[in-house]
Amino acid sequence: MIDPQIIVLGMAALAALVSVIATYLAILEKNLVRAVVFSAIQSTLYAFLYYVLMAPDIVLVYIPVAVGLYPAVVLILISKTEKEEKV
Amino acid sequence: MIDLVDYFLTLIVTAMIVNLGLALYGIFFRPSMIKKIIALTILGDTANTFAIILGYRRWPSPKTPSRPPVLVNYTDATPDTLKEFVGRAVDPLPQALVLTAIVIGLAVTLFMVFLTLQIYRAYGTTDMRKIKKLKG
Numbered sequence: 295m296i297d298p299q300i301i302v303l304g305m306a307a308l309a310a311l312v313s314v315i316a317t318y319l320a321i322l323e324k325n326l327v328r329a330v331v332f333s334a335i336q337s338t339l340y341a342f343l344y345y346v347l348m349a350p351d352i353v354l355v356y357i358p359v360a361v362g363l364y365p366a367v368v369l370i371l372i373s374k375t376e377k378e379e380k381v
Numbered sequence: 382m383i384d385l386v387d388y389f390l391t392l393i394v395t396a397m398i399v400n401l402g403l404a405l406y407g408i409f410f411r412p413s414m415i416k417k418i419i420a421l422t423i424l425g426d427t428a429n430t431f432a433i434i435l436g437y438r439r440w441p442s443p444k445t446p447s448r449p450p451v452l453v454n455y456t457d458a459t460p461d462t463l464k465e466f467v468g469r470a471v472d473p474l475p476q477a478l479v480l481t482a483i484v485i486g487l488a489v490t491l492f493m494v495f496l497t498l499q500i501y502r503a504y505g506t507t508d509m510r511k512i513k514k515l516k517g
Binding site (some may be wrong): 297298299300303304306307310311314317318320329331342344349352356359360363364367369371375 | 385386389390392393396397398399400403404406407409412413415416418419420423424426430433434437439440442443446447448449450451475479480483484487490491494498501506507508511512
């Protein structure tokens, strides 16, 4: 019988590792719209991490702000300025 | 025999440190101001996650999970239920600070967005290398 704490923290560790990949893609992506989408994926995984770390009140605030408002505002900014990052 | 709970918590902290490094790289070495804003939000979220991990408590025993710091039925709270609650709930102070920090971070991000928009209207670019060379 596996300890339930190990299962829960294992899923949290998996979410943390996937969020590293999402952050890497968000930072190195040239197309800014796709970078915003990767950033939203990273925020979703962080919300799951907060839920596992026993902070459901943070999740209730964090999901509308970081998955809804941040990408919306930055997408409006991108539509008014430049869509590509020239390196 | 390694403790798997220790291992997973170390894995989470290590992933957060890597995210912190990636976000700092994005802020310092990426030329686009929009990319800097995205990296700044990731940096703030990662710092908040460190605060939440600081307040996390392991399960008191394998059968009793730790609890969110919310007292559900406070009307008929006896000293015994309060003692049980204090023994199982995680630390509420970092969560209160993080709740404030998320809202402040939203305000800071909106300020940066309008700053970038004004810079684009004045100079016609969001590339920091070009803005750096402009005079006046």
